[in-house]
Amino acid sequence: DTAVSQTPKYLVTQMGNDKSIKCEQNLGHDTMYWYKQDSKKFLKIMFSYNNKELIINETVPNRFSPKSPDKAHLNLHINSLELGDSAVYFCASREGLGSGANVLTFGAGSRLTVL
């Protein structure tokens, strides 16, 4: 069973469209994250939820809206897509808020290409 699964794996769309990426984890973790990795491989945190509560919200355009219906799911909706949104979006989860050796477990990534 995949621990952190994201769908879709690939997404190609036109500028101005709205799209969503879904993430589910079956590890029983309390905290989930969205990271963005651009073409230069920089991995930047976007959002984090702990037990459905938003706890980290980096400087991200408000076109990006995360939603956590329960602690096992964290979805990302993007409105009015722009060329600069093209990247690989990684979902990750961690047990607790981050203490001890609790590590991030990443999904396989969703590669978004905006044309």
Add this chain to the structure above:
Amino acid sequence: GQNIDQPTEMTATEGAIVQINCTYQTSGFNGLFWYQQHAGEAPTFLSYNVLDGLEEKGRFSSFLSRSKGYSYLLLKELQMKDSASYLCAVRDYTNAGKSTFGDGTTLTVKP
């Protein structure tokens, strides 16, 4: 905030030893992690340090000096499959346990 620096690229020979350095500045240090990321794949956990000293896991070791804001990842007996990007990440207890990643070091292992 956090500032994490790593070399952008390194090259080493199969069978050799390579050390990848990471320096950081953070207001609420609560652990340093190393992740490995092969091209087109997700990052995977390699090692964790929260106290000063060396942590060894097989061919990989990681060292931490909190007073110097410095860590390194040591890879021994390099294999071709070790060619990957190595990401240093620092966790900050003042910001909901956020982990901030360095820009990664791309290691190329040559025969």
